[in-house]
Every structure is written in structure tokens, then in C-alpha cells.
Amino acid sequence: MSFDLLIDNLAEIIGVVLAIGYLLLAVRQIIWCWLAWILSSLLYLYVMFNAGLYMEAALQIFYVAMGFYGWMQWRKGGTEDHLVVRRWGLGNHLFAVSVILILTLLSGEVLSNYTTAAMPFMDALTTWGAIVTTYMVAKKLIENWIYWFVIDSISIYLFVSRELYFTAVLFFVYLFIIIIGYRSWKQMELVQSESSN
Numbered sequence: 001m002s003f004d005l006l007i008d009n010l011a012e013i014i015g016v017v018l019a020i021g022y023l024l025l026a027v028r029q030i031i032w033c034w035l036a037w038i039l040s041s042l043l044y045l046y047v048m049f050n051a052g053l054y055m056e057a058a059l060q061i062f063y064v065a066m067g068f069y070g071w072m073q074w075r076k077g078g079t080e081d082h083l084v085v086r087r088w089g090l091g092n093h094l095f096a097v098s099v100i101l102i103l104t105l106l107s108g109e110v111l112s113n114y115t116t117a118a119m120p121f122m123d124a125l126t127t128w129g130a131i132v133t134t135y136m137v138a139k140k141l142i143e144n145w146i147y148w149f150v151i152d153s154i155s156i157y158l159f160v161s162r163e164l165y166f167t168a169v170l171f172f173v174y175l176f177i178i179i180i181g182y183r184s185w186k187q188m189e190l191v192q193s194e195s196s197n
Helices: 003-027 033-050 054-078 090-114 120-138 144-161 165-196
Strands: none
Touching: 003 033, 003 165, 033 054, 054 090, 054 120, 090 120, 120 144, 144 165
């Protein structure tokens, strides 16, 4: 095994561990999830760029910024206007999905014509989907878990195709944690609803 391959594998493995830490902490709504998110994203910036997944690499820069945004949003927890688990209406979802699809087509076309990106349209779809869903997490929208389930299911195929097997396994594990997360946030939503009545 070459030194470069060893570094690539090590970065991916540490990124996986931090990503699992993020999700487990997010399920429990523990603010330290955002620190794990930021560190994992920095490692995955390196991993995805080396794998030729340029949209996924760019996504990691966004993730770092959103990690700080999420941290600041969740810090409001002790104030009067703290964030509670809430939902979007159908119109918001139609708008979000439309934005994801339009941006996927536009950036997929650019990537396929002007770069050597691997699987440009699928890379773009998972990236734009993740951007919208990350915003939903920061706003504590319960449907984020459903969006993540779809995105992560597609991502498993994407990562296997690029021989990022540790990351593919991570995203497979994510599917189970996502179900737990949805149930946990649903329970919190019910508690909030009862306490407001």
C-alpha cells in the first residue's frame, strides 16, 4: 500500500467515525454534533476531491459553513425564541424538490461538459439534496430525516462506484440511524405539542 493510499484511507476512516458521531449526537439534539460535523467535512473535502467527486468536495466547504450556522442556531436553545422541532407545508417541499432538480440538471450539465467529474448528475443530485437538507437540520425541520434517507440511499451507489467502501458502509449505517432520528424527533415534537396546550 502506497503512502498516499494510506493517507486517503485514514482520512476516510476518521471522517466516517466523526460523521457517525455527528449523527448520533444530532439524534439526541446535542450541540456538539456540529463540531463533529465540521471536522468530518474537512476530512471529506480531501477524500471527495481525490475521488473525482467535485460536487461532493465543494459540498464539504458548504458543510463547514453550515456547521457553524447550525451551532449558532442551536445555541439559541436557552432563549425565548429557541428552535423547536417543526414541519414544512407541501408548498415548501415542492419548492425545495424543484430547486434540487433544477440545480442538479444545470450543474450536472456543466460538470459533464467542462470537467472530468465522475458521475456528474448523480454527484450533483446528492450534493444539492444535501445542501437543502442541511438547512432543514439547522432549522430543526423533522422532514430532514426523510430527505436524508433518499439522498443517502442514492449516495451508497455513488460511493461504491468510486471505491469509497468505508463511506458506502457509513451511509448504509446512516439509513438505520435516520429511522431512529426521525422517531426521536417525532417524540420530541409530540412532547412540544403537549406542553404548548
